[in-house]
Amino acid sequence: MKTNQQILSLFENYLAQIQYPEEPQQLYSPIIYSMSGGGKRLRPVLLLLCADAFGGDVAEAMPAAAAVEIFHNFTLLHDDIMDNAMVRRSKPSVYAKWGGNVAILSGDAMMIDSFSRLSALPQDKLPRIMEVFTSMALQVCEGQQYDMDFEQAEKVSVVEYMRMIELKTSALLAGSAMIGAILGGASVEDCNKIYRYALELGLAFQLQDDLLDSYGDEQLGKAIGGDILEGKKTCLMLSAMSRADECDRELLRTLPFDKELSAEQKIARVKAIYDKYDVPHLVNQQITLRFDKALSVLDTLSLESERVENLRVFARNLMSRKK
Numbered sequence: 386m387k388t389n390q391q392i393l394s395l396f397e398n399y400l401a402q403i404q405y406p407e408e409p410q411q412l413y414s415p416i417i418y419s420m421s422g423g424g425k426r427l428r429p430v431l432l433l434l435c436a437d438a439f440g441g442d443v444a445e446a447m448p449a450a451a452a453v454e455i456f457h458n459f460t461l462l463h464d465d466i467m468d469n470a471m472v473r474r475s476k477p478s479v480y481a482k483w484g485g486n487v488a489i490l491s492g493d494a495m496m497i498d499s500f501s502r503l504s505a506l507p508q509d510k511l512p513r514i515m516e517v518f519t520s521m522a523l524q525v526c527e528g529q530q531y532d533m534d535f536e537q538a539e540k541v542s543v544v545e546y547m548r549m550i551e552l553k554t555s556a557l558l559a560g561s562a563m564i565g566a567i568l569g570g571a572s573v574e575d576c577n578k579i580y581r582y583a584l585e586l587g588l589a590f591q592l593q594d595d596l597l598d599s600y601g602d603e604q605l606g607k608a609i610g611g612d613i614l615e616g617k618k619t620c621l622m623l624s625a626m627s628r629a630d631e632c633d634r635e636l637l638r639t640l641p642f643d644k645e646l647s648a649e650q651k652i653a654r655v656k657a658i659y660d661k662y663d664v665p666h667l668v669n670q671q672i673t674l675r676f677d678k679a680l681s682v683l684d685t686l687s688l689e690s691e692r693v694e695n696l697r698v699f700a701r702n703l704m705s706r707k708k
Contacts, residue, residue, distance in 0.1 A: 386437055386438070386691075386692065386695065387437055387443065387695075388695065388698075389430065389434065389695055389698055389699055389702065392430050392433045392434055392437065392443065392695075393426060393430050395433070395443060395447075396426060396429050396430060396433060396447070396450055396451075396454075397426070399447045399450070399451065400420065400451060400454070403420075403451065405417055411483065411487055412487075412490060412491055412494055413491075413494075414483075415462070415479045415482070415483050415487055415488065415491040416491050416494060416495055416498075418479060418482070419458050419461070419462060419479055419491075419495070420454075420455065420458055422473065422474045422476065423474050424454075424457075424458070424474065426454060427558065427703065428450075428453045428454060428457055428557055428558055428561040429450035429451065429453055429454045429561070430450075430699070431558060431561050431562050431565065431583060431696075431699060432446060432449060432450045432453055432561040432562065432564055432565035432568075433446055433447075433450050433565060434565065434695050434696055434699055435562045435563075435564075435565030435566045435568075435569060435571075435579055435696070436565040436566070436568045436569040437565075437569065437695070438566075438569060438688060438692050438693065438695065438696060439565075439566055439569025439570055439571040439575070439688070439692075440569055440570060441565070441568045441569030441570060442568075445506075445507065445568065446506075446565060446568045446569075448502045448503065448505040448506055449502075449503065449506055449514065449564050449565070449568060450561075450565075451499075451502050452499045452500070452502040452503050452518070453499070453518075453557065453560070453561045453564070455495050455498055455499040455502070456495070456496060456499035456518075456522060456557075457557060458495060459492045459493075459495035459496045459499065460492075460525055460529075460557075461473060462478075462479050462480070462488045462489075462491060462492035462495065463488070463489065463492045464529070465478040465479065465480040465481075465488065466480050466485050466488050466489065467529070467533065479491060479492075496522075500518070503515060503518060506568070507568075510567055510568060513567055514564050514567055514568070517560050517563050517564055517567070518560065518564065520560065521556045521557055521559070521560030521561075524552045524556035524557075524560075525552065525553060525556060525557055527552045528549050528550070528551070528552030528553025528554070528556065529553055531545075531548070531549040531552065531553070532549055532553055535549065535618045536618075538618075541618050541623055542623065542627075543620060543623045543624055543627060546618065546619075546620055546623050547588065547620075550587075550588060550591045550592075551584065551587075551588060554587050554588075554590070554591045555583070555584045555585075555586075555587030555588050555591070556584070556587075557587075558583045558584070558586065558587040558590075559580045559581075559583040559584040559587060560580070561583070562579045562580060562582065562583035563576050563577075563579055563580040563583070565579075566579040572687065574687075575686055575687055575688075578682050578685055578686055579682075579686070581679075581682050582679050582680075582682040582683055582696070582700075583679070585675045585676070585678040585679035585682070586675070586676065586679040586700050586703065586704075588675045589671075589672050589673075589675035589676040589679065589704060590703055590704065592620055592668055592671055592672045592675065593672050593704060595612065595619040595620050595621055595668065596620075596621065596665065596668050596669065596672070598610070598611055598612045598613075598619070599612065599613060599621060599652070599655075599656060599659070600656075600665055609652070610648070610651075610652035610655075610656075613641055613651060613652050613655045613656070614641055614648055614651060614652065615641065616638075616641035616642060620668055620671070621659055621664050621665070621668055622637065624662075624664050624667050624668065625637055625658055625659050625662050625664045628662040628664070629658065629661075629662055633658050633661070633662075636654070636655075636658060637655065637658060640654055640655050641655065672704075676700065676704055679700055680697060680700060683696055683697060
């Protein structure tokens with residue numbers, strides 16, 4: 386079995402060998418720019434780790450790993466248009482650099498490319514993989530729509546928010562893990578368990594991301610408090626709203642948009658309300674709960690403990706971020 390770092394290196398080498406046409410330049414240059422922009426490569430690495438854990442051929446699974454990474458980056462191109470985001474991974478987004486029309490078309494090409502790469506997979510496993518891939522792709526779109534709906538909604542519950550991040554964030558991680566397990570020859574039961582492991586891990590990861598946005602440090606790659614300044618309905622905001630009295634709820638609704646306050650003042654006052662109602666502790670409890678659920682699933686797989694260890698390492702590394 387290969388270590389997580391070996392898997393990542395193998396995937397980066399594979400990705401570097403993918404060549405896109407030179408013309409039309411306005412279509413393919415943004416794709417190359419996007420794919421070479423770094424990123425954690427979480428989804429392809431997890432896919433390959435799952436394939437390896439169940440005794441599959443990592444090289445054989447590479448097209449699937451590339452497919453999920455290209456699809457993920459396609460969603461980022463379109464997300465940046467919808468969010469009017471000028472920065473992605475500490476550099477200008479494709480939307481900022483080339484404009485919305487180019488970002489739409491290049492994103493569309495990436496989505497098509499991601500599906501086309503699946504044709505290189507073993508034909509006996511392809512129908513099942515296509516079913517998983519198309520399902521997770523649609524779930525990501527559903528999650529994004531819910532996320533946009535929440536911006537206009539007067540009231541959103543924590544339960545609704547958790548369902549949204551399950552679709553928008555966790556489904557792609559879980560689908561990637563399940564595709565890897567299928568390619569490794571896992572049973573249907575083990576494939577379903579791997580899906581649950583990655584789904585719970587993805588929820589923990591997104592909740593941690595929410596927490597770090599307000600309580601992390603500037604090395605996150607974006608200014609701390611960005612979600613607060615946008616008035617975004619994160620788990621922190623929604624948990625505070627559900628626990629606060631009417632006076633504090635009104636402050637949570639209005640502080641982010643108070644033009645008389647500086648950004649630092651807005652962030653500090655909202656965080657003071659979060660602290661008043663013990664919101665960081667509540668969110669940390671949810672993170673721990675989801676993380677523990679993910680690891681507990683691994684104990685039920687029909688694999689020797691040593692074949693599961695890299696999946697434990699992956700989970701611990703994912704959740705070890707403090708910035």
